[in-house]
Amino acid sequence: MLNLIRNEWMKLWSKKATWIMTLLLVVFLVGIAGVTKWVESSMQPPEGNPTWEQNLKENQMMLEQQLASPGLDDEQKEQVEEELAITEYRLKNDFAPLDPKGTESYLLDSHLMMSFITLFVVIVAAGIVASEFSQGTIKMLLSRPVKRWKILTSKFAATILYAVLLTLVTFLTTVIVSYLFFDTTGGGLLDFNDGNVVEVSYWGRVLTLYGLQFIGVCIYATFAFMIGSVFRSSSLAIGLSIFLLFMGPNVVYFLSRYEISKYILFAHTDLTGHITGQLLVSGITMPFSIAVLAVYVLVFLIVSYWSFVKRDVTA
């Protein structure tokens, strides 16, 4: 099995496209940090240059006013109360928030850059099986003394390895540029948990967000992998996966009034929503999301293996 994975890895990196995508990723990451820096430095600082305490006090007053106003439903009320509790905690304990212009904020939000990876990994996942068919090499590959399921497993493993590699590249590049381009400002994260305000480990949070994004990347990769092995055409697989990548969330948003939207794959592909509170569909929990994703992934893999192992090679 190790030899098979080495084969797939060798084929992957013998293609120019793989190198171009990886380099492009680094260029994008550095470029975006540069543009952010440039935009921020050309903005005027707010008048009087208030300290974070002043900002928070202002915010506290605003939140209290909001709470007093009659138009809030229960959910909104809860949110405002949480935010208020955190603000009060910060003022009471002299616990600064992250400076939005600092290294820490940039790095914390950088998990959003993982959407580039999704695109690149989908291209690889869609092509890794389908391209063997379109090049005609599948006949060479499958007339070897290796069972087909092993070959498919090695291809899936290589895809996931590529996703891991790109995630590491993204993470390391972002860490480097965020320290190079921005100033470290200190401050910390707070969360509201079971009625208490608790401090959150900064690096723990960053890694969690990256980890959750990585899961999303793998889900899309599995989907593209399935399309590639069923239709045996890389252009169709890439096209369809990217189309769904962009359309999926819109469909979920459109259907979000209905119960059914909870069971659509794309309501769950972005797991970071459970941490940042920006969920496409309300009322879903992390375990529920994971269960739904697990079912989808299982179905995708079963279809991929069935199609690859059982069907004749007629090309």
Added chain:
Amino acid sequence: MYMEKQPIVELRQLSKTIGKKKIIDNLNLQLYPGQITGFLGPNGAGKTTTIRMMSGLMKPTSGEVIVEGQTVTEHFEETMSKVGVIVENPEMYKYMSGWKNLLHFARMNKSITKERITEVVEQVGMQNRIHEKVSKYSLGMRQRLGLAQALLHRPKFLILDEPTNGLDPAGIREFRSYLRKIADEDGVSVFVSSHLLSEIELMCDRIAIIQNGQLIDIREMNQKEEAHYYIEAQPAEQARELLAAQGLTLEDSGAGLVAKVEQERIPGLVQMMVEQNMQVFAVQPFRKTLEDQFLEMTGGGQIAESHKK
């Protein structure tokens, strides 16, 4: 001599139905070590389908492909490690060097060393260009690489589908003598499909002919008992009478006659003709070309009509 040996590969009641169409219908064939068997048939007769079932790319609807007593369906890895395949044009990974292609296929077998790869590269005469990308190779070079990948694991059975496509005459000749060599020296059984009849005729010990998914004939090449001689002598009428009087079956052929006669009787016949003062211009072995035989058998080499139920 082949018949005493056990077959290496056996097709037993092999059938393949795609949709409602029977592509291959109850094929039985045995292939022996050291023998080159040609596989002939008009386009669409089922050659490629048969070869794909033998190389594990398609599953038979019924029947079995058996390699040294094990079925390909049940013992895929054991059987395929004895088989080398070149399916149609060898499609290699064009974006990699020839060497990396071979390394790739070597890793899919157990214990093929780098030395073995080097050895095969030298055998097919590619050592000077093996590190170039396959996209820069000529068709002939790709054919050689295709042969190299099929030989890496020293297969006992070699399947070749239209192997000489794109080879120049010198390349074809070299290829032919190479196949002969591995069949004779290493006892490899070779199975070659082709529609180039002259090619098969020069290369094979035995041919199997398929039409509409059914095996219509298996025959040994160079059959002695079927010997014919072309005899040209003047005056023609006198020659005909003399030969007919010897009890030979005769056929007109150009200026002379084709007689069905054993080799041992030729000197006697020549002597008789000379003694009767006939002028003998030619006495030569006459063999119907394979093409004649093939067309005779397949009824003019028609494109396979849809099979009657």
